[in-house]
Amino acid sequence: MTELIEQIEKLVRELAASGATAGTLELHNGMGGYGTMFRNVQLFGMPKPGWPDTAVIAAAVRAELGAGADDLAQLRLRLLGDGYEFQYRCAPTHHHNYEWFEWESARQVVLDPTYRYPGHAIPVPSTDADYDDRPTDPELVDTVTDLVREYVELHTRQEGDAPQLGAANTEAEIAAAEARIGFRLPEELRALYRVVGHDYDDRGLLAFTRLMPLAAVAAAHLNDDTDTAQLEYGHGTIGAWKDSLFAGIDRIVFESWPHGVVRRISRSPKWLIIGTSDRDVTAVDLDPGPIGVSGQVIKFEPDGWYAAFRQDDSVLEVLRRTVEALRAGESVLEYYNAQIEDHPNRAASLRGAGESVSELPGAIAVQQLTVDGGDSFDSAELASLPLLRELQVRGVESVRLSVPHTVPLEQLHVHASRIDVEPLAGHPTLWDLTLSGATEPVRIGPLATLPSLQRLDISAIEVSDLEAIATLPTLRVLVATIGQWQSLRARDAVPAALAAAELAGDAAFDDEITWAASFGVDPTTASLPLVRGTL
Known part of the structure; x- marks a missing residue:
């Protein structure tokens, strides 16, 4: 404890020397990196570059608690005049994301877990009463097969190597995924998965997104656990932060572009996420807005404030336009950029x-x-x-x-x-x-x-x-x-x-x-x- 007390007092002196008179400083140190957050701190000068040294005091906390050298240390220091109070905790290595322990847990209380802000209703999984086990339209499968074949040829010619596409899904695999999702996939999407299992190139078949394997699509549907869902699109979980009652300023669900094509909600049980790219996800929308079309392809940011926008009317149209762009010798991004360049400033x-x-x-x-x-x-x-x-x-x-x-x-x-x-x-x-x-x-x-x-x-x-x-x-x-x-x-x-x-x-x-x-x-x-x- 002596070493920890010495490090705490050293930190307090450094903070006071920087001009702080009151407030709370939060520190995180672990395999995932380190972070510093000031809460209500009154500073009359900026701390010096590189301050504070989280590694030294975090090591003292780990030693005090008998934690591993790579474990996440989370520390909180509160100043008030010449007094201070300090709390600390460690978490195992696999909890290196800072969401593991929220210091705000003592400051934020949920009394009605069913309540959501307007536009943020919890999407309840639904089962399509009209679901049937018809096989995928064979003509659509042929159309998609031809487009994918041409895409592979054009991509190989322009890039110098063939795209790495996953093996096709069987009708039984598609039916199993639909049973888990709760409704039948649009025919165009069924046809695509009958030809291609996945495409991990985010500048590939569907322009600016990585086509997810169908099994991952089914696992991800309405699932807030990104590890289970195998999603990779930046930070956070699917809608969990955006739908939080304690989100920063990201509480309003804005109108989509074009206006009226997507319902003004944070997410829907009929938005089926099929691809990811950086912060955005690509989804097929089966519950569109008043001027939208069922099966339209939309993009939105699951854990952020950007409103959804329509990329195209269907998966088949996205694929067609991707191929058309390659035929013209353009990057697949040309088509994608053309869809968003005329968006007015919100x-x-x-x-x-x-x-x-x-x-x-x-x-x-x-x-x-x-x-x-x-x-x-x-x-x-x-x-x-x-x-x-x-x-x-x-x-x-x-x-x-x-x-x-x-x-x-x-x-x-x-x-x-x-x-x-x-x-x-x-x-x-x-x-x-x-x-x-x-x-x-x-x-x-x-x-x-x-x-x-x-x-x-x-x-x-x-x-x-x-x-x-x-x-x-x-x-x-x-x-x-x-x-x-x-x-x-x-x-x-x-x-x-x-x-x-x-x-x-x-x-x-x-x-x-x-x-x-x-x-x-x-x-x-x-x-x-x-x-x-x-x-």
């Missing part, structure tokens, strides 16, 4: 004086707007943005929140020195509101008139009528500081229908545990070693 921003909403290019397509700086902003200007779903206002001296009720705004984040929520009264679609930066107490009573308000973050403001929280009829998720939560408890004003609660801001580790326990939760941090000291 996000727009206004920065400083002299810019107005009326001058935004492509206003009809803007779904996300940031207003950053300027003397004033009147939300009435938003009437010209018919698809606006998310608005962030910051650095503006005077803000009038008179958002027209015809604007389908769902998420609003306002950071201003003075905030008046009265003009928001009665807005029909706003369900996610974050308020911050106010130098005077904010009155939130008018929010009770918002029929859709489900998430509210008041952690960065002082509220003059805190008891009004209990009057918000549809509130399901609340983010507040330890002092605000304690006041709500004292006034018996914690909403009874909360689905999730989050503790924000600085709080002692014991206060975190007590807060979680007030909801009947025993957080994992309650059993961790805790070291306190004073410099």
Whole structure:
């Protein structure tokens, strides 16, 4: 313990020397690399390059716990003046991804595991009542066979080597996969798997994606375990982070492109992922939007904020266009790029004086707007943005929140020195509101008139009528500081229908545990070693 105490105090001194007076520092060190995260740290100078040295203090933690040299060490240091408290834990080597242990487990409580934000419903597997065991259309199989043969010839001629394609699937293998998935595959996809088992080239048969083996497609369907599903597309699991009640700002499901071709949901039981490439996945959509077609090929980012877009009407069309591109002597990416190059910008921003909403290019397509700086902003200007779903206002001296009720705004984040929520009264679609930066107490009573308000973050403001929280009829998720939560408890004003609660801001580790326990939760941090000291 002596070595660990020495390393903790050394780290505290280095942090203090960098100008920190309060806040929490999180460190991770293991085979997967290392990471540093500051939470609510007040820094008056930047730490020197390479600081902190996680390896030394992580080694002391491993020695203290008798852990292996390659095990993940996760450490948390909280400063408050000249005092500190320190928690630590180790995990086996195979847990080197940092999702294994969430320090936020004591700060984030789920009370209703069935609740999801709008557009994030849990996709329930369904069985197609019309499923039958007909063999794949032989004419389609012949068509796909000819296209694949030509693809192989063109690819070999242009690249100098033949593509490595997997062996074809039998009808029995396809039927077995369909039984696990719960519905019959589109005929074009059936025909493709009757000819090709897989294609691990992400610039191959289907343009910019790696065609997964059919068995992996079946295992991956609606499965949040990427190891089981054998998916490789960057970080995270299929929708798990995007659908989390504690996701950062990625809570809104935006409209697809073209508008209306894909349903505005985070994922569907009828989206069958068949390929991956970097952060994106390729899926066949059997439950399209109002102007989409069943069997269309879509691309989306499972653990991110990008809206889905349609690549083509069917797997067969993607294959045809890939071959056409090669016939013309072009890269297969030419076809893919042609599909996305005309996408309008979904996000727009206004920065400083002299810019107005009326001058935004492509206003009809803007779904996300940031207003950053300027003397004033009147939300009435938003009437010209018919698809606006998310608005962030910051650095503006005077803000009038008179958002027209015809604007389908769902998420609003306002950071201003003075905030008046009265003009928001009665807005029909706003369900996610974050308020911050106010130098005077904010009155939130008018929010009770918002029929859709489900998430509210008041952690960065002082509220003059805190008891009004209990009057918000549809509130399901609340983010507040330890002092605000304690006041709500004292006034018996914690909403009874909360689905999730989050503790924000600085709080002692014991206060975190007590807060979680007030909801009947025993957080994992309650059993961790805790070291306190004073410099």
